[in-house]
Amino acid sequence: MSATSETELLQNRVPRPMRDLFFLAFLASMFVMGLRRPFLFVLLYAYIDIVSPQRLSYFLLNSIPISAIAFAFAFIGWALIDDKRDSRFSWRQLLMLILLAWCGYTTAGADFPIDAASKWNWVSKALIFAIFLPLTLRTRLRIEALALVMVLCASTIIVGGGIKTILSGGGYGELNLMVEDNSGLYEGSTISTVAIAIIPLIFWLARYGTIFPPDWRVRTYAAALAGACLLIPIGTVTRTGLLCILMLGALMLWHSKRRLSYGAGLAALLLTAVPFLPTSFTDRMGTIRTYQADQSASTRIEVWRWTLDYVKDHPLGGGFDAYRSNSFAYDTVRSEGEKTSQRIVREHVVEKERAYHSAYFEMLGEQGWPGLATWALIHVISLISTRRIRIRYADRTDSGHEWIAPLALALQQGHIIYLLGAIFIGIAYQPFVFMLLALQIGLSTYVARRRKEEGKTPIFASGSTQRGAAA
């Protein structure tokens, strides 16, 4: 978060002593539980990173570096107490390490050193945690616990956002998501993408969860939460969110055994839902087709053009926030008046310091071709690896393996939705997404270890284990 937004945030805050005390009590209880099970410190750090309780409270937590303390405890707990026999360092973690080093290098010679240092501050933390996280994900329960905590943390924003959308209809930049600084997960387009991306994970937790074993209450809550997730793009009126919903529908159909009936059901649901959508939403979605008249879409295209030109001269990138040197002029074209007497209006727009509005161009402009290549490689390897796990375990329905393929599928679908949303939003370094990547790495190393163990199992072992070794 920039220094300016931090100041604005403090000015906008309303004192809520009860809320402060509540967060303090919650954090204190988590710390106490963490002393008994150090892995809970890892979950605590993830919680602080996603929910940012210090931004939701007024005074108490602002003065304590809770994030740093939680990470220190998580790392010390792992280093001193945790069993490291099962920990593996994967290629993807190495690539993240390279990306971290590269970001450090570009920050040192950044076009805008002060802004770059500010962004480096949180990006480096997110990357370090993502590199560290898979080392701790040694058991199935830990993988599940992290997935659950991520979903519940996101639900802090999503449940409120969903209810407000039902009550008010929302509006672009209007739906108040608890904090007013519009950054991190609290930014409309970002939470739209993340909310849709975690829907498959919500359903996986409701079906295969062991912390909250599946029953009618869990299923009801999961369905309600998924509904709230779908309402977020409507409430925040983000076009990216709509595209993500369509992608989710397509992915679910693709992997559904009853494509025809599900497809018909989805189409019926969509047609029934449209009349109930707020006009602010349908109006804005209509602009997807008329992007030439839309300044927001035109800006994106101009910034992307500028970035491609920029990297011709700066192939190694300009460091964080390099977009600040951009400025461009373009014309928007729109039609005005009645159908019979329509006239075309051309407007000249001059803009400068416009953000990338795309994770791909953000990476290219800031970290150059080497940074984009490393980042893309991390994502491509993750997609391939998770897909391989899904295929390998697709037929494994025996106890102890039945959860693997569905989790791989849920993570894969969430990842694809993120990669789609990332075309239109600058979320290349979003900590929540790095955690999703860490979950995939954790699943890969876990599965590899299980296969190795099963390979070592003697020939007279139980039937299910033998089947595992053969798979």
Next chain:
Amino acid sequence: MIDTFSILLSHALLFVACWRLLSRPALNDERDVRNGAAAESGAPPDA
């Protein structure tokens, strides 16, 4: 009001989840549980 409800609900669930994890040996080592050595009475099924 809505924000408070959202915060309370999610944090209550987070707390219960972490509380339940305290009594799960499989959080740290699931091999014993998988091998059936730790078939504790009343414990939830682990991995």
